[in-house]
Amino acid sequence: MEEKEIELFGGNSKIKEQQQEEQEQEQIQYRKQEYNCIRLLTLMLKKNLLLFQRQKCLSIFLFLSPLLICLLILLWQYLVDRFTGFLIIDPPIKDILKQIPRCTSYNDDNCITIGYFVLGQTQDWITNVMKRVAYTNRLKFDQDVKFIGNYDQPSQISEYLLSHMNLTQIAVVFCTDSWMLYDKQPEISIPCQFERLDKQVVFYTILYNYTLLYRSPYLSDMKIAYPKDAYASSLKISLDNAILREFTKIPKEDDEEFLYISQQEFPTIPTRFMQGIDIVGNYGAFYFFAPYLLNFLVLINEMLQEKGKKLRQGLTVMGLTHTIYWISWSITALLLVIILTTNLLICGQVFRMDFFLNTPNLILFILYVTFGFSISLVAFFIVVVCPDVKNGYTIAYGFILTAILMQMCFTQAGMSILFYRLDASSWVGMVRILMSLYPAFKYSLIFADISIKSCRHYSLEEGRWVEGDGFTFADLFAVNSGKVQLDKNVQYQSPCAMDNYFHLLLACMFYILLTYYFDHILESNRGKADSLLFCITKPFNMFFKSPPQPITDLQYQCHTNDSAQLEKERVIKNSNNTYVDGLRIIGLSKTYHKYSFNIISKDDVHALKDIYLEINSGECLALLGHNGAGKTTLIGLLTGMFKPSKGTAQIMNYDLNDMEKIRAMLGVCPQFDILWNQLTAAEHLRMYATIKGLHRDQIENEIDLRLKEVELLHVKDQQIQTYSGGMKRRVSLAISAIGNPKIIIMDEPTTGMDPRARRQVWKMIKNMKQNRVVILTTHAMEEADVLADRIAVMAEGQLKAIGTSLFLKNNFSDGYRVNIITDQVDECLSKIKLLLNQFKLLDTSGGSILISIPFQYMQDLKALFEVFEKKESDLSETQLQLRKLIKDWGLSHATLEEVFMKVTRCCE
Numbered sequence: 001m002e003e004k005e006i007e008l009f010g011g012n013s014k015i016k017e018q019q020q021e022e023q024e025q026e027q028i029q030y031r032k033q034e035y036n037c038i039r040l041l042t043l044m045l046k047k048n049l050l051l052f053q054r055q056k057c058l059s060i061f062l063f064l065s066p067l068l069i070c071l072l073i074l075l076w077q078y079l080v081d082r083f084t085g086f087l088i089i090d091p092p093i094k095d096i097l098k099q100i101p102r103c104t105s106y107n108d109d110n111c112i113t114i115g116y117f118v119l120g121q122t123q124d125w126i127t128n129v130m131k132r133v134a135y136t137n138r139l140k141f142d143q144d145v146k147f148i149g150n151y152d153q154p155s156q157i158s159e160y161l162l163s164h165m166n167l168t169q170i171a172v173v174f175c176t177d178s179w180m181l182y183d184k185q186p187e188i189s190i191p192c193q194f195e196r197l198d199k200q201v202v203f204y205t206i207l208y209n210y211t212l213l214y215r216s217p218y219l220s221d222m223k224i225a226y227p228k229d230a231y232a233s234s235l236k237i238s239l240d241n242a243i244l245r246e247f248t249k250i251p252k253e254d255d256e257e258f259l260y261i262s263q264q265e266f267p268t269i270p271t272r273f274m275q276g277i278d279i280v281g282n283y284g285a286f287y288f289f290a291p292y293l294l295n296f297l298v299l300i301n302e303m304l305q306e307k308g309k310k311l312r313q314g315l316t317v318m319g320l321t322h323t324i325y326w327i328s329w330s331i332t333a334l335l336l337v338i339i340l341t342t343n344l345l346i347c348g349q350v351f352r353m354d355f356f357l358n359t360p361n362l363i364l365f366i367l368y369v370t371f372g373f374s375i376s377l378v379a380f381f382i383v384v385v386c387p388d389v390k391n392g393y394t395i396a397y398g399f400i401l402t403a404i405l406m407q408m409c410f411t412q413a414g415m416s417i418l419f420y421r422l423d424a425s426s427w428v429g430m431v432r433i434l435m436s437l438y439p440a441f442k443y444s445l446i447f448a449d450i451s452i453k454s455c456r457h458y459s460l461e462e463g464r465w466v467e468g469d470g471f472t473f474a475d476l477f478a479v480n481s482g483k484v485q486l487d488k489n490v491q492y493q494s495p496c497a498m499d500n501y502f503h504l505l506l507a508c509m510f511y512i513l514l515t516y517y518f519d520h521i522l523e524s525n526r527g528k529a530d531s532l533l534f535c536i537t538k539p540f541n542m543f544f545k546s547p548p549q550p551i552t553d554l555q556y557q558c559h560t561n562d563s564a565q566l567e568k569e570r571v572i573k574n575s576n577n578t579y580v581d582g583l584r585i586i587g588l589s590k591t592y593h594k595y596s597f598n599i600i601s602k603d604d605v606h607a608l609k610d611i612y613l614e615i616n617s618g619e620c621l622a623l624l625g626h627n628g629a630g631k632t633t634l635i636g637l638l639t640g641m642f643k644p645s646k647g648t649a650q651i652m653n654y655d656l657n658d659m660e661k662i663r664a665m666l667g668v669c670p671q672f673d674i675l676w677n678q679l680t681a682a683e684h685l686r687m688y689a690t691i692k693g694l695h696r697d698q699i700e701n702e703i704d705l706r707l708k709e710v711e712l713l714h715v716k717d718q719q720i721q722t723y724s725g726g727m728k729r730r731v732s733l734a735i736s737a738i739g740n741p742k743i744i745i746m747d748e749p750t751t752g753m754d755p756r757a758r759r760q761v762w763k764m765i766k767n768m769k770q771n772r773v774v775i776l777t778t779h780a781m782e783e784a785d786v787l788a789d790r791i792a793v794m795a796e797g798q799l800k801a802i803g804t805s806l807f808l809k810n811n812f813s814d815g816y817r818v819n820i821i822t823d824q825v826d827e828c829l830s831k832i833k834l835l836l837n838q839f840k841l842l843d844t845s846g847g848s849i850l851i852s853i854p855f856q857y858m859q860d861l862k863a864l865f866e867v868f869e870k871k872e873s874d875l876s877e878t879q880l881q882l883r884k885l886i887k888d889w890g891l892s893h894a895t896l897e898e899v900f901m902k903v904t905r906c907c908e
Contacts, residue, residue: 110167
């Protein structure tokens with residue numbers, strides 16, 4: 001019994017030791033993953049820092065934008081103070097215009113300087129008075145000073161002037177009967193002639209063009225008084241002097257007048273509506289918005305460039321997770337916002353702006369950091385929803401224009417009353433909720449709450465500009481309410497600053513969720529799109545994995561060759577073996593649907609159709625095919641950039657669903673260079689080496705090794721933008737080999753290279769084959785012939801033929817080619833027909849004969865060789881005659897290009 005208990009105790013201790021070891025292993029693995037994440041995040045942050053560091057002018061302008069904005073505000077404040085801060089106690093005395101100048105018009109012949117009308121009958125004294133007015137102003141009577149006519153009603157005069165516009169400079173109306181006032185109810189008639197003992201009453205009215213008096217306050221000096229109309233004042237004096245001379249009969253010299261008039265304005269003081277205006281308090285929400293809008297533009301430009309050039313997809317294929325990518329850009333955006341906010345607060349303090357002096361720095365710092373980061377999140381959202389760079393820039397600039405216009409509205413003081421009046425309709429509440437999703441709306445409300453307390457502001461109760469008491473932490477929770485007189489008494493109540501700040505944080509979370517969601521469901525972001533309900537299905541699939549889709553043979557119009565069918569049978573047979581030392585493709589298909597949600601249509605594009613292929617370790621496979629044959633699509637499926645419609649693939653014993661593990665052992669040289677122009681070749685390789693998990697001590701040696709292989713070691717510290725196209729391709733090739741990957745995929749790696757560099761790269765690719773799977777796509781048949789162990793020919797998304805170069809030439813060519821040089825083509829051809837049982841005539845131009853002999857008639861080729869090589873004494877008569885006709889000859893195999901054209905001919 002005791003022995004059993006000891007054994008049981010010993011067994012329990014072993015189980016505990018195993019559990020402890022497993023826990024220790026899990027902890028070690030967790031620490032490794034945590035260290036790797038921190039290392040990758042640091043790497044991406046360093047990459048972003050280098051991008052901004054290399055764009056010095058842009059970065060300096062961005063970081064100095066708060067200073068420039070503050071200087072602009074100081075300039076506006078100086079101009080406003082000078083414009084409104086005036087006090088005139090004793091205005092200057094000025095003489096009126098002594099003479100009325102002759103009028104000018106587009107039709108000078110009909111222009112009337114002074115026209116006069118008469119309501120009633122014309123009297124002699126009127127003519128005498130107007131002649132005197134003409135004489136006084138050096139004008140011609142009946143030409144410059146002209147009688148227009150007699151009228152019964154004042155409205156008739158108005159109708160005449162409106163029908164003869166721009167012809168009369170100034171006019172006077174004499175009344176000798178009565179003046180009817182039609183705008184009064186009942187109508188009133190004012191008599192113009194009435195007797196008063198020894199008094200004579202003269203009734204006249206001067207008409208002048210009031211619209212000419214408009215003057216913009218921005219184009220004139222408010223300290224200078226302007227009369228109603230200088231011509232009207234001068235005419236008034238001339239008329240009065242002429243009337244006095246006519247009726248008093250007092251003798252006067254011709255140039256002597258009865259009245260001499262000068263004018264002086266009333267004393268002028270600054271208006272209470274303008275005196276004390278504070279630019280920061282009223283328009284600071286608009287101006288301080290500008291640096292963060294500029295930061296928005298810089299961020300969206302960098303991220304759209306990475307998306308348009310597929311730089312992000314390149315990072316993903318090499319093993320970088322999407323989470324690290326987004327966290328790095330989020331931290332970068334936050335750091336930029338912090339720098340801008342710090343600069344803004346420093347400038348505000350240095351320039352002694354009340355908004356910054358009377359508000360705790362912590363409140364302003366949190367406000368602008370949160371607001372600036374929320375605008376950056378809007379930039380992230382625009383990047384993920386735009387399918388390409390062109391649309392991204394269009395939406396970005398549209399957002400900037402809309403933001404500027406909306407911010408001009410939000411800066412107005414009555415915004416709180418408009419959105420938060422207590423008697424507002426229900427639709428106003430809905431608009432308020434929608435506007436809360438726009439970060440600048442809540443920012444403007446918070447700014448208004450702070451500026452009222454910290455800056456000079458216009459008080460509706462006092463009707464003047466008053467000083468603020470200063471904003472404190474307690475004011476964050478103060479609800480703003482009041483009553484204003486509009487068309488009626490309007491009461492309003494807006495939320496406190498803390499509530500608005502909370503809504504600003506909610507807007508940040510809203511855009512984070514939107515960016516996360518659309519980044520998953522749109523194919524242009526990650527290369528393959530998740531379902532619309534991935535948030536629900538992903539957690540479910542973690543616990544309940546769905547069985548793999550059955551692989552069915554799809555029937556297509558263009559049949560495959562026997563070699564492709566044999567390859568398919570080999571793959572199906574080997575699929576029973578779970579271990580894969582290389583690459584095994586099992587029924588891969590890719591269909592691009594015309595309509596969303598995978599709705600089947602006759603217009604769907606079948607880019608890849610039922611591909612079966614197996615590549616062993618240490619083998620190089622060349623993919624040949626026309627443009628659109630499906631080569632790039634196949635590579636996209638193998639690298640995880642596209643999601644297969646059917647089928648799967650196994651890479652080094654991992655399924656396509658285990659793409660993160662596959663990418664750790666994958667190297668890719670894409671069709672187009674995915675390089676940052678501002679980074680150097682060494683920085684690119686250092687970044688990808690870190691992503692591949694190389695130890696810090698190995699990275700520099702690995703960089704030198706790979707750059708030496710592509711002959712770029714001497715320019716490793718030069719920026720990529722200084723490289724030629726061929727040099728960039730060599731950098732991409734070096735990146736694909738970084739980290740000793742087990743599988744390397746190269747999409748047209750030697751495009752744009754000169755012959756010498758191409759030969760060097762070929763040598764490098766041959767060395768890469770050892771213990772690796774290499775997939776190579778190319779349009780250069782010579783390259784495939786030299787490098788590939790096997791060659792696969794694709795057309796219209798199908799595998800048409802596969803085998804070694806010699807196998808393909810033997811099975812898909814016309815046989816061996818014999819080129820014979822002769823002066824007598826016809827006679828030589830007749831002798832060849834007698835000698836050979838089966839051959840095909842290809843060409844008979846330029847004194848040469850080109851024939852092909854099928855492989856199954858190799859005996860005929862032996863007979864032909866005897867003609868060339870045997871002694872003349874051993875030849876038959878026909879052979880001897882043929883030999884004398886031949887001047888030279890050559891033997892060659894069929895080219896790979898001929899094989900390619902023949903294999904793909906059925907699909908043309």
